[in-house]
Amino acid sequence: xxxxxxxxxxxxxxxxxxxxxxxxxxxxxxxxxxxxxxxxxxxxxxxxxxxxxxxxxxxxxxxxxxxxxxxxxxxxxxxxxxxxxxxxxxxxxxxxxxxxxxxxxxxxxxxxxxxxxxxxxxxxxxxxxxxxxxxxxxxxxxxxxxxxxxxxxxxxxxxxxxxxxxxxxxxxxxxxxxxxxxxxxxxxxxxxxxxxxxxxxxxxxxxxxxxxxxxxxxxxxxxxxxxxxxxxxxxxxxxxxxxxxxxxxxxxxxxxxxxxxxxxxxxxxxxx
Numbered sequence: 001x002x003x004x005x006x007x008x009x010x011x012x013x014x015x016x017x018x019x020x021x022x023x024x025x026x027x028x029x030x031x032x033x034x035x036x037x038x039x040x041x042x043x044x045x046x047x048x049x050x051x052x053x054x055x056x057x058x059x060x061x062x063x064x065x066x067x068x069x070x071x072x073x074x075x076x077x078x079x080x081x082x083x084x085x086x087x088x089x090x091x092x093x094x095x096x097x098x099x100x101x102x103x104x105x106x107x108x109x110x111x112x113x114x115x116x117x118x119x120x121x122x123x124x125x126x127x128x129x130x131x132x133x134x135x136x137x138x139x140x141x142x143x144x145x146x147x148x149x150x151x152x153x154x155x156x157x158x159x160x161x162x163x164x165x166x167x168x169x170x171x172x173x174x175x176x177x178x179x180x181x182x183x184x185x186x187x188x189x190x191x192x193x194x195x196x197x198x199x200x201x202x203x204x205x206x207x208x209x210x211x212x213x214x215x216x217x218x219x220x221x222x223x224x225x226x227x228x229x230x231x232x233x234x235x236x237x238x239x240x241x242x243x244x245x246x247x248x249x250x251x252x253x254x255x256x257x258x259x260x261x262x263x264x265x266x267x268x269x270x271x272x
């Protein structure tokens with residue numbers, strides 16, 4: 001059996017944080033299962049968050065009108081990307097599963113992790129206009145978000161003040177992970193560790209350890225396949241797909257919902 005390689009992209013400043021404990025638990029459990037686990041500790045690495053011309057070594061194609069995507073794609077093809085990006089490319093290429101471990105900041109990932117996504121998910125290497133979504137470059141890999149919140153679960157409900165967590169997760173899970181082809185596993189959400197008793201924090205970590213034991217065999221979340229859209233009509237959902245779902249109560253997904261109510265928990269649980 002081939003050794004499974006796991007990459008954990010980790011973003012927290014403190015080794016004493018709940019995120020650090022969740023990361024350490026993942027390393028321990030997955031390693032005990034025979035996996036090889038690598039951790040990109042972004043703060044410890046002082047990973048550069050901003051996508052700039054410095055990410056290209058040598059002369060850029062058009063310095064007057066610098067276009068990051070085009071310039072880094074060319075640099076990737078020619079082996080001229082900066083060393084930190086190249087090293088993350090290696091880790092990502094080797095990994096079967098990528099786990100993003102972070103505290104949710106302003107309804108998304110911390111800037112340093114967004115910078116990792118901006119810089120490491122290079123055009124050409126991670127996606128192209130032809131290879132994206134269900135036909136994406138990383139369609140044989142799995143990825144998931146594991147994160148802490150600062151608000152209680154009730155506040156992220158359909159009736160809550162923060163809005164539906166499924167809507168919050170759509171840009172990250174569909175617009176970044178699935179866009180690059182990843183099979184997206186259900187997120188691991190640690191509802192606000194700072195605002196709950198220590199016993200509850202321990203229980204959340206234990207539930208995470210239990211989940212990790214079967215993580216590699218989990219069914220991914222559902223996203224509408226690429227071939228359900230008509231490229232000749234601006235990538236609109238094909239008419240036969242619309243007709244097939246016309247009588248159904250809920251839409252297909254959070255983003256492609258046919259004007260219907262959003263499917264409950266489709267970005268949080270597989271198989272719903």
